[in-house]
Amino acid sequence: MEIKKTSLNKLHQSNNAKFVEFAGYEMPIQYSKGIIEEHKFTRSNSGIFDVSHMGQLFIYGDESLTEELEKIFPLDLKNLKQNCSKYSFLMNEDAGIYDDLIITKIEEGYLIILNAACKYKDFEILSNLLGSKFKINLDNNRSLIAIQGPKSVEILNSIINGVDKLNFMTGNWFDSDNQKLFVTRSGYTGEDGFEISISNDKAEKFVENLIEKGAQLIGLGARDTLRLEAGLCLYGHELDINKTPVEANLRWAISKSRLSNGGFIGSKKIMNQMQDGASQIRVGIKPEGRLIAREKTKIFDDTDTQIGEITSGTFGPSVNGPIAMGYVDKEFSKVDTKILLEVRGKKHPANVCALPFYKKNYVKGVN
Amino acid sequence: MSEVKFSKEHEWITLEGDVATIGITKHATEMLGDIVFAELPEKGSNVEKDGTAGVVESTKAASDVYTPVSGEVVDTNQAIVDDPSKINEDPEGLAWFFKLKMKDQSEMDSLMNKEEYDKFAKESTS
Incomplete structure (x- = not known):
């Protein structure tokens, strides 16, 4: 199958992107400054993410x-x-x-x-x-652009007047450059920000405009470190067909009013697990020292019994240390539980910790 | 000090007397990206030519560090363990990895010189 390209592919190229294949698309993993710089720029300024591969x-x-x-x-x-x-x-x-x-x-x-x-x-x-x-x-005719970080509201509002009035997790249609854009105040970095749905033929010019106002392109590499610091799940890692929302510690996302009567696909299992608890649960994990425990790292207790597995692990640039998420047996899921991570044949100490690793900066009460 | 030699695994090596200093090349750091973790061999241990002698990890992945020659580890660079970003800053200078007392100096002969390595590195990325 031929690799697909987003409408921003040329722009990525001219910004010296390093590409990887992701879900059948050629996507930028990083640009010339590298993942750590891009990560920090997003936390302190305003990062632009091409997420047009999303549906x-x-x-x-x-x-x-x-x-x-x-x-x-x-x-x-x-x-x-x-x-x-x-x-x-x-x-x-x-x-x-x-x-x-x-x-x-x-x-x-x-x-x-x-x-x-x-x-x-x-x-x-x-x-x-x-x-x-x-x-x-x-809709394959629309691109999706995320702009994330504390300066994003000012930058985006100078192009699309009125987006500063949106609250977190709300959206609206806006007119800009003779076309309709759907803008939501949301994102996946733990920062204030927006996602903009825009027709493919206008996307490149729109992003060039954002860059002119001071925002910078950020690759998927930093998107991953940002979302992991924010304690957010990535499908295919923390979530898959063998995990339930209760196991993934996402019960907050299930509307309370739907729990009494169910009636949605999977409701029986969800209601059972809500009552009895799940046998394994997703937790935050902080390795001691600088050791990085990556996906599939086995987790042990102090009697050499395997109690779980890491689903994502990297170095958190804003935390300035290694961070991970994974699933452990429920009796080991309490914060501050000591666990062991097997990396390159040796067991290394780590602690179960609260999520997120990095405090979220969402804007909830604009109006 | 001898001329700098290079391996196909992107290590550099210099020789002073019978002690070799080994690190990873600038080209290697550019391919790895930001390095955030380094593990070095233990002092006093023996390592074999082309065997693993450490690990570096970038934000993206872990990679083995190989030794281009055999010998006994006589010194390691704790500064890069404490602050792995030094490896990106000065890979072919201050950020050396370990020093070996060589057994057989003829192992240096099969390694590349700078010109050969630069050509090799260019071809291996394109």
């Missing part, structure tokens, strides 16, 4: 669409206000996660942002579940 699924329909979607997602969509977003999951009957996603109520429908590696399968699953009654479109 933008628009579903339109009448009132019955909300009812149908409530049979799929563990959300109180009836009470979700227009232009408000929620983090959620597409699950199977055993509450195994097909994908994690952001769903936003828009005029006459919903916009769902899907992971790149999952989007075609998600589209198929949702199309089958919803049938032909609704208009469902995985």
